[in-house]
Amino acid sequence: MSTEVRVPTLGESVTEATVATWFKKPGDSVAVDEMLCELETDKVTVEVPSPAAGTLGDIVAAEGETVGVDALLATISEGGEASTEKAAPAKEEVKSSEATDDKISGQIEVKVPSLGESVTEATVGSWFKKVGDSVAADEVIAELETDKVSVEVPAPQAGVIASILVGEGETVGAGGTLALLSGDAAGARTVAADDSADATPPAASSAGKDVEHAPSAKKLMAEKGLTPDQVQGTGRDGRIMKEDVQNAKAPAAAASAASIVTAAPAPAATPRAPVPADDAAREERVKMTRLRQTIARRLKEAQNTAAMLTTYNEVDMSAVMALRKQYKDEFEKKHGVRLGFMSFFTKACVHALREVPEVNAEIDGTDVVYKNFVHMGVAAGTPTGLVVPVIRDADQMSFAAIEKAISEKGKRARDGKLSMAEMQGGTFTISNGGVYGSLMSSPILNPPQSGILGMHKIQDRPVVVNGEIVIRPMMYLALSYDHRIVDGKGAVTFLVRVKEALEDPQRLLMDL
Template identity: 75%
Template sequence: MSIEVKVPTLGESVTEATVATWFKQPGDAVAADEMLCELETDKVTVEVPSPAAGTLGEIVANEGETVGVNALLATISEGEGAAPAPKPEKTEAEADSDDAPAGDPPADTGGEVIDVMVPALGESVSEATVATWFKSIGDTVEADEMLCELETDKVSVEVPSPGAGTLGEILAKEGETVAAGGKLAVLTSGSGASTAAPKSDTPAPQAAPADAGADVENAPSAKKLMAEKGLSADQVSGSGRDGRVMKEDVMKAATAAKASTPVAPAPAAAPRAPVAASDAAREERVKMTRLRQTIAKRLKDSQNTAAMLTTYNEVDMKAVMDLRNEYKDLFLKKHGVKLGFMSFFTKACVHALREVPEVNAEIDGTDVVYKNFVHMGIAAGTPQGLVVPVIRDADAMSFAEIEKAIAEKGAAARDGKLSMADMQGGTFTISNGGVYGSLMSSPILNPPQSGILGMHKIQDRPMVVGGEIVIRPMMYLALSYDHRIVDGKGAVTFLVRVKEALEDPRRLLMDL
């Protein structure tokens, strides 16, 4: 029987990958779940395991080729004795040892077993928590119907059904933590296809011992992880073919090194104040979600790492409000989206970032990385917590394109549909606390960015204009910046340029 090896799900926004390395060659014996090849996308490296034990037949996609999701990579021929149908010469006792239980009804033996796997969670995310199962064991599901929702420390990920059938077994229940690529559940289809590949009677081949003298190319994911963990190749024992170092080998070596290194005791958390018994009975203790834990950690890391400082100014919003009121109906009719304030602020920030590029830069070790583009992060509050979707190349967008992008990202954030790619790569962030009534605040940097602009509530205040006291719609602006890279002069200049552009929007047209 021939089994197809296909490209797994690569992530919500990733549709293709490049075949980086084949660990096996045609004719090689493979064990179930043994790594066959490694795929590289623009975000992550994905290892493809063998779906069954047998012999690698034909390699359809060679190294260097680009393949799409579900594309055929290779075929595997199951070894003798591994075929689902019992051989005539088998005894009754041998037949009972087959994978399918002897008591299964005939209808089940004609269905194909499909594994529901944890999808790719993003480059820096290795595990998730099962938040909700939408289906129960025995339920009938359609292809691409949502089975469950996973919660990572950054986004919520919905897992669709890889095929139509019946949910047979749930392996990871709600609240359990699962690793990327792990198995969540098992589906049984009613298509009449063969059952899931039974385990081969042949024991899985043992990993080849490492040969110190062999010139073996290590897995790309292993190289990357070694660089991140600060390990050299001679500190890691390879378990792959010909002693090739795999990703899991690096993880084991890093864990061993960490265990052997004496760890300084963490500072004790502040003790909780005594609570009366009558009050304790009225308290409710709820475990923090992974997203909330990550928000807390990143915000505290930002304070501990950056030399953060905030400068303030105020802006007269009359010109922007008058312009918006004059053209909002025509804008909506032509572009199909409302004209809001965020597009004006985004345009003003892009204009100011060109003059003060260090606010759009980041520190990498002892280097300063200047960005010749603007990926604008727009902070958004959701029921799950604060998220920052990114509007890519905002500096090349029109007002209408910016408003459409903000509306799409905002809707995705509220519905929990943001992917990892939607929140990565931002170079500057705008946070609008004014929608909640905030009059003034000091926003916290979103690392590794060096600047974040805080918008606030528009409030009528008496102002002196031309020697007379008039009522104007005023807004306080706050720029928090990393003083390690941005000097006070640059921060103040940036904020003044944003103020000037908003108080006279014509300056944006003339690039003044």
């Protein structure tokens, strides 16, 4: 009996991929979920796991070939010794095979749940149970961290944790096996003795091993005049991928830059200065979560890519505060949600984006993509870091609908329940640093968006109105924008329109 290995789903709008590397050759034994090959798309690198244990048969799509979604890649002949083999150190080959037979028989695999579009791996953040613990069906037993969200792993059925195959801090691919669940405590105790060997797979060593770089990367290196030594590979075993070449500087450009400016190494590449022993003893070193690493990377990318500039203004919040005070009780009674400031700012931004559409656009190569809709990102701070849930079609929503959406997504963000889809596709973002007491700041763009509005603390300040000094509740506004697509005139006009709409909310009703 043979099993087909096919191209998995590649993500929204991605219809084909290039076979980058085969990790196995025909005749090799493979275990369930063992990585067979790696595919490259324009956006991500996708690993293809084995759907069954057995022996790899014919490879239909060779390295460098382009394949579509669900295309046949290879076949696997099931049966034989391969069906009971898992990757293990050579010195424990027999023991591992026997232990694997023990575990598979009558036990349930705890698999990595769906991680979302384009996410191919996750890091085990925490195990809430240990080997030998009893669990109920659907009880959360572990938490995974991806680049964007945390994912809880429930027990597929009631039983006992027989073994944990992936420890905290280790990375596991989509669909991988995290643990084995036994329906009987005795079975768990039998397997527990071998956990230390099974739960820690041998570290892959690339020493002395030839690394085959991705075909698309080789082609691009040739076009840019680069050698592998000049590119930092981020793929498996240091393999160079297409995006690595795209991020590398051509020799001429690098030499030109070096001749103009002799700069110190980037902070990220600079080794940490020596720390006195008494200080080091009082320090605590904690590995950054994948979410925090992604936040850091994306914010730095925004600074490196966009021509980012910020313009400021201030708004008198008297009218909005009076309107809110007058109607907040009736609003909450009718709509079941409190009337906050975010719906006013969302409406004001939607109004301004109609007049200055480039703030709602993005750059794609040499094209400008204008959006005839507004998917509003609302930045939210959570215990694990900053996330930006998206309110889709905010331009079509009422005040009540906006408030309900913001309230619901804010709660899901704080609870770590946001899905990948809920954080994708934003066209403009609002960030409210005022809730933390910030008086003024310059927000950083959320790529590929071209604009972000920063709200700040409302503070009573003396201002001049009709020739008299009066005390008014004032807020500083900051619009950071990509100067490559948005001119200064457009940015200032946008911010003035937001100011006008907030100081005279009736303008929103009159569409002025």
